[in-house]
Amino acid sequence: MTERERRPPETPGPAENAPDPEDAPRSFTESVGAWFGTAVGGIAIPVASTVLAFLVGGLVVAATGHNPLGAYKAIFEGTGLNPLSYISEDDRRGAWADLQQTLIIFTPLVLTAIAVAFAFRCGMFNIGGQGQYLVGVYAAVLVGTSLSGTPSFLHILIAIGASILAGVIWGGIAGILKATVGAHEVITTIMLNWIAIYGGQYLFELGGPLQGAQESIPRSDPVMDAVHLPAFPLSTGLQPLHIGVLVSIAALVVYTLLLNRTTLGYEVRAVGFNPEAARYGGISVGRSYFLALAIAGAFAGLAGSLDMLGWKYTVATNDIQISAVGFTGIAVALLGRNKAVGIFLAALLFAALQTGTSARQLDPAVFPPELAIHLSTLIQALIILFVATELLIVYIWGARKRLGFGGPARVQPELKA
Amino acid sequence: MADRPLLELEGITKRFPGVVANDDVHFELAKGEVHALLGENGAGKSTLMNILYGLYHPDEGEIRLNGETVRIDSPSRAIDLGIGMVHQHFMLIPVMTVAENIVLATEPHKGPFIDIAGAEKRVRELSEQFGLAVRPEARVESISVGQQQRAEILKALYRGAQILILDEPTAVLTPQEARELFDIIESLKAEGKSIVFITHKLNEVLEVADRITVLRRGKTIETVPREGATEQGLATLMVGREVLLRVDKPPAHPGDPVLSVTDLEVDDERGLPAVRGVSLEVRAGEIVGLAGVDGNGQSELVDAIAGLRKVRAGRIVVAGKDVAGASARESLDAGVGHIPEDRHLRGLVLDFTLAENLSLHDYRTAPESRFGWLYPRKMVAKARRILKEFDVRGGGPETPAASLSGGNQQKVVVAREVSRDPAILLAGQPTRGLDVGAIEFVHRRLVTERDEGRAILLVSFELEEVLSLSDRILVMFEGRIVGEYSPDVTEEELGIAMTGGGREQEAAA
Numbered sequence: 001m002t003e004r005e006r007r008p009p010e011t012p013g014p015a016e017n018a019p020d021p022e023d024a025p026r027s028f029t030e031s032v033g034a035w036f037g038t039a040v041g042g043i044a045i046p047v048a049s050t051v052l053a054f055l056v057g058g059l060v061v062a063a064t065g066h067n068p069l070g071a072y073k074a075i076f077e078g079t080g081l082n083p084l085s086y087i088s089e090d091d092r093r094g095a096w097a098d099l100q101q102t103l104i105i106f107t108p109l110v111l112t113a114i115a116v117a118f119a120f121r122c123g124m125f126n127i128g129g130q131g132q133y134l135v136g137v138y139a140a141v142l143v144g145t146s147l148s149g150t151p152s153f154l155h156i157l158i159a160i161g162a163s164i165l166a167g168v169i170w171g172g173i174a175g176i177l178k179a180t181v182g183a184h185e186v187i188t189t190i191m192l193n194w195i196a197i198y199g200g201q202y203l204f205e206l207g208g209p210l211q212g213a214q215e216s217i218p219r220s221d222p223v224m225d226a227v228h229l230p231a232f233p234l235s236t237g238l239q240p241l242h243i244g245v246l247v248s249i250a251a252l253v254v255y256t257l258l259l260n261r262t263t264l265g266y267e268v269r270a271v272g273f274n275p276e277a278a279r280y281g282g283i284s285v286g287r288s289y290f291l292a293l294a295i296a297g298a299f300a301g302l303a304g305s306l307d308m309l310g311w312k313y314t315v316a317t318n319d320i321q322i323s324a325v326g327f328t329g330i331a332v333a334l335l336g337r338n339k340a341v342g343i344f345l346a347a348l349l350f351a352a353l354q355t356g357t358s359a360r361q362l363d364p365a366v367f368p369p370e371l372a373i374h375l376s377t378l379i380q381a382l383i384i385l386f387v388a389t390e391l392l393i394v395y396i397w398g399a400r401k402r403l404g405f406g407g408p409a410r411v412q413p414e415l416k417a
Numbered sequence: 418m419a420d421r422p423l424l425e426l427e428g429i430t431k432r433f434p435g436v437v438a439n440d441d442v443h444f445e446l447a448k449g450e451v452h453a454l455l456g457e458n459g460a461g462k463s464t465l466m467n468i469l470y471g472l473y474h475p476d477e478g479e480i481r482l483n484g485e486t487v488r489i490d491s492p493s494r495a496i497d498l499g500i501g502m503v504h505q506h507f508m509l510i511p512v513m514t515v516a517e518n519i520v521l522a523t524e525p526h527k528g529p530f531i532d533i534a535g536a537e538k539r540v541r542e543l544s545e546q547f548g549l550a551v552r553p554e555a556r557v558e559s560i561s562v563g564q565q566q567r568a569e570i571l572k573a574l575y576r577g578a579q580i581l582i583l584d585e586p587t588a589v590l591t592p593q594e595a596r597e598l599f600d601i602i603e604s605l606k607a608e609g610k611s612i613v614f615i616t617h618k619l620n621e622v623l624e625v626a627d628r629i630t631v632l633r634r635g636k637t638i639e640t641v642p643r644e645g646a647t648e649q650g651l652a653t654l655m656v657g658r659e660v661l662l663r664v665d666k667p668p669a670h671p672g673d674p675v676l677s678v679t680d681l682e683v684d685d686e687r688g689l690p691a692v693r694g695v696s697l698e699v700r701a702g703e704i705v706g707l708a709g710v711d712g713n714g715q716s717e718l719v720d721a722i723a724g725l726r727k728v729r730a731g732r733i734v735v736a737g738k739d740v741a742g743a744s745a746r747e748s749l750d751a752g753v754g755h756i757p758e759d760r761h762l763r764g765l766v767l768d769f770t771l772a773e774n775l776s777l778h779d780y781r782t783a784p785e786s787r788f789g790w791l792y793p794r795k796m797v798a799k800a801r802r803i804l805k806e807f808d809v810r811g812g813g814p815e816t817p818a819a820s821l822s823g824g825n826q827q828k829v830v831v832a833r834e835v836s837r838d839p840a841i842l843l844a845g846q847p848t849r850g851l852d853v854g855a856i857e858f859v860h861r862r863l864v865t866e867r868d869e870g871r872a873i874l875l876v877s878f879e880l881e882e883v884l885s886l887s888d889r890i891l892v893m894f895e896g897r898i899v900g901e902y903s904p905d906v907t908e909e910e911l912g913i914a915m916t917g918g919g920r921e922q923e924a925a926a
C-alpha cells in the first residue's frame with residue numbers, strides 16, 4: 001500500500017488535456033483557462049524565478065553602490081544578443097564577437113542539460129553529467145592527438161564517436177548498477193564524477209600518461225589541426241564560432257524525437273511515470289534505466305568533444321578542477337523543465353550571463369568585472385533556488401492537500417470570482 | 418429552522434475542458450441521515466463531493482450549511498466546518514502508526530513534544546465510541562485495507578467531522594469488511610453524524626441509505642427515499658434504460674486446455690510461500706472463477722502466470738508454451754491477457770494519454786510502430802475505435818488517463834486487455850468501480866469472448882459475480898485450491914469453503 005494514486009481525485013488533470021474533437025467544441029473561457037493552466041504549470045514559474053533572481057541580484061548591485069539598471073544594461077550589451085547593436089557598422093563587429101562567445105558557451109550547456117533531462121524522463125536524477133562530459137573531453141583529446149594522417153573529416157568523426165562512447169560507458173555504468181543491484185543513480189553518478197576528475201588529474205598531471213610535450217605544464221598536447229571543427233564563415237576573433245552550436249541544436253531535435261516518437265522513448269517515459277505499470281506492460285524496467293543513462297551519457301560526452309575540437313583544443317588539470325559545465329547543465333534542465341525549447345532558452349540565458357559578466361566585456365566604470373563574475377553566479381544560484389523552492393512548495397502543498405489538511409487546493413484556475 | 422436540512426448544495430455547476438462534470442446539481446443532507454449518491458461512471462459524483470470538500474471550486478452554485486451560505490475554498494476550511502472525506506484511495510503515510518496519521522497536523526503537545534500517548538488514548542476512545550476497531554499503535558503499512566479505511570474515518574472524526582463523505586468505500590473491501598463498515602455507519606448515524614455514501618452496488622444502497630440521489634451525466638435526476646426503491650428501479654434511473662442485473666449465458670462448450678498450471682509454488686514479497694502447490698486448468702471457451710478471501714494467494718498466482726512474479730517451482734503452460742519464470746513480455750507474447758486488480762498501481766500510466774495507455778502492450782509492433790519508430794496517429798486511430806466500442810466517456814485518445822473518472826479508467830484497462838484477443842484472459846476484479854450498465858456490458862463481453870473460444874480465469878471478491886459468470890468455480894484458501902464447485906453452489910457453501918471449512922475437491926457438475 002505504499003504506491004498511492006498519484007492523481008488523487010482532488011488533483012485536476014493537466015489542464016491542457018485535449019477534449020475529443022468529436023465532443024462539443026470548447027468555449028472561449030475553457031480555452032483560455034486551459035492555456036492559462038498550461039502557462040502557470042509550464043513557463044510562469046521559470047520566468048517568475050528568473051525575474052525574481054534578477055531583482056535580488058539588482059539589490060546586491062545597488063548595495064555595492066552601483067546602479068543596477070546600468071549594470072544589467074552593460075551586461076546585456078556584452079552578450080551580443082541586443083539586435084540594436086547590429087545596426088551601426090562600428091558596434092557590429094564587437095557585438096558579433098560577443099554573440100559568438102555566448103553561443104560557444106551555450107553549446108555544451110544544451111548537451112549536458114539534455115543528459116539530465118533524458119534521465120529525468122526515465123525517473124532518474126543524473127548528477128553525473130560532469131563526469132560524462134569529462135570522459136568525453138579525454139576521449140576527444142586522446143583521439144585528437146593521435147591517428148595523425150587520418151583524413152580530417154574521418155578523424156573528426158572518430159574523435160566525436162570516441163567521446164560519445166566514453167560518455168555512454170560512464171553513464172552506462174551507473175545504469176547497469178541501478179538495473180542489476182539497484183544502486184541509486186545519485187550516489188553512483190556522483191562517485192563516477194570523482195573518478196573522472198581524479199582520473200583526469202592522473203592522466204594529465206606532470207609525468208602523467210597523456211601529459212603533453214611541454215614538460216613543465218600539467219596539460220595535454222593540443223589536438224591536431226585536422227580535427228578542429230570548421231568555424232562559421234563569418235566568424236572573427238580569437239575564438240571563432242564552431243559548427244558545434246548546430247550540433248547542439250540538432251541534439252535538441254533528436255532528444256524530442258527520441259523521447260516522443262520512438263519505442264525507446266515510450267518505454268523511458270512509461271518507466272519514468274510508473275515503473276510498475278511499465279513492467280506490467282512488458283517493458284524491461286532495468287533495461288530502460290540502463291539505456292536512459294547510457295544515452296544521457298552520450299549527450300554529455302558529445303559536449304566534451306565539441307568543446308575540445310571546437311575551441312579549447314587542449315585540457316589542463318586546472319581546467320578539470322574548475323569545469324562545471326555538467327553541473328550547470330542540471331540547472332539548465334531544471335529551469336527549462338526538461339523541454340527542448342525550455343533547455344534552449346535556459347542555456348542561452350546562462351551562457352549570456354557568463355559572457356556578459358566576463359571581464360572582457362564590462363566597463364569597470366559601470367560595474368567592476370571582478371564583482372560581475374560573482375553576480376552571474378549569484379543570479380544563476382538564485383534562479384535554481386527559486387525554481388527548486390517552487391517545486392518544493394508545490395510538493396509540500398500537494399502533500400498537505402493529499403493528507404487533507406491545510407494548503408489551498410490546486411485546482412483549475414479561477415477565471416471569475 | 419427545525420426542518421431545514423443540515424446541508425444544501427444548490428445549482429452547482431462545474432466545467433472541465435470539454436466536459437460539464439456537474440450541471441446545476443441539487444443535493445441535500447439532513448442531520449443523522451445516510452444519503453447515497455448514485456450514478457453512472459463519470460456522472461459527476463466524485464466531482465460534486467470534491468467541491469463539498471473544498472478541493473474544486475464550483476463555477477456556479479451555492480453551498481449552505483445550517484441555512485448559511487458558506488464558501489469552502491480548501492479542505493482545511495471544510496474540516497473547520499465539520500466536513501470530512503474518505504477518498505477511495507487512502508491518504509495515509511504507510512510508515513507512521515495509525516495514531517500518528519490521525520493526529521497529523523493537529524498533534525496534541527506536552528511541552529515541546531508531541532504527546533503520542535495522549536493521541537493514542539484519544540484515538541482509542543473514538544474507536545470505542547463508534548465501534549471502529551483498529552490498533553492506534555499499529556503501523557499503517559502492516560494493517561489491512563479495511564483497517565486503513567477505519568483509520569481514515571477516525572481521522573475525519575478526530576477532526577470533528579459532523580458530515581462524512583465516503584467515496585466508493587466498499588470498492589476496496591471484501592464482502593466481510595463491507596458488512597463491518599455498514600455496522601460502523603449505523604453507529605455513526607446513531608451518534609447524529611450525517612453521511613454521504615457513494616457506491617455502485619445497489620444492494621448496499623438499499624441496505625444503508627435513508628435517501629438516494631441519482632446523478633446522470635452531471636445532472637440531478639431524482640432524490641428518492643429508500644422505502645419503495647428497488648435495485649431494478651434505481652438501475653433504470655441511473656442509466657436511463659432497462660439494465661440486465663443478471664447475466665444470461667448459454668452453457669459453455671469447453672475445448673482444449675489453454676492454461677495449465679501444475680504444482681505451482683510462488684512466494685510473496687516477504688519471501689513466504691503464498692501459492693503452495695496449485696494445479697489448475699482453464700480450457701478454451703470456459704470461464705473459471707477463482708473465489709477466495711483476499712490474501713489467500715490469488716494475486717500471487719495471477720501475477721506468476723502473467724510473468725510478474727518469480728516462480729519457485731512448478732509449471733505454467735499457456736497455449737503449449739511453458740512460461741513459468743518467463744518475463745512479462747514473454748507471457749504477453751504467449752497469449753496472456755491480464756486485467757490487473759489495481760488499475761492505478763499497474764493498469765494505467767496515469768500521465769499517459771488514453772491512446773498511449775491503450776498501446777501499452779502493442780507499441781512495439783506494427784501498425785503502432787515500425788523499426789522502433791512510433792506512429793502516434795495509428796495509436797490514436799486505434800484508441801478512438803476502442804474507446805467507442807467500450808463506451809469510455811469523459812475524454813478522447815489524447816486525454817490524459819488521470820482526468821477520467823475512476824470507472825472510466827477501469828473501462829480503459831478492460832478494453833485494452835479484451836481487444837488484444839489473448840488466448841487466456843486473467844481478469845482480476847474486472848468490474849471494480851464500474852456502474853451497473855458498464856458491469857452488464859463487461860459481463861456480456863466476457864461471455865461473448867468465452868463463446869468465441871477464449872479461456873478466462875476470473876478472480877473476484879464479489880461472490881455474486883463469480884457465481885453468475887463462472888462455468889466452474891475453484892476456491893483458494895491459504896495458497897491451495899481447496900475445492901471445485903459448479904456455479905449452482907450457494908453463496909453460503911462457497912463462503913464456508915473460502916474460510917477453510919469446505920469439503921476437499923468436490924466433483925464439478
Ligand SMILES: Nc1ncnc2c1ncn2[C@@H]1O[C@H](COP(=O)(O)OP(=O)(O)OP(=O)(O)O)[C@@H](O)[C@H]1O
Pocket residue numbers: 011012013433434436437438456457458459460461462463464465810811812820821822823824825850
Ligand atoms: N480533473 C479533471 N480534469 C478534467 N476532467 C475531469 C477531471 N475530474 C473529472 N473530470 C471529468 O468530469 C466527469 C465527472 O467525473 P467524476 O470523477 O466526478 O465521475 P464519477 O461520477 O465519480 O464517476 P466514477 O463512478 O467513474 O468514479 C468525467 O467526465 C471526468 O472525465
Ligand SMILES: [Mg+2]
Pocket residue numbers: 462463464822823824
Ligand atoms: Mg468517482
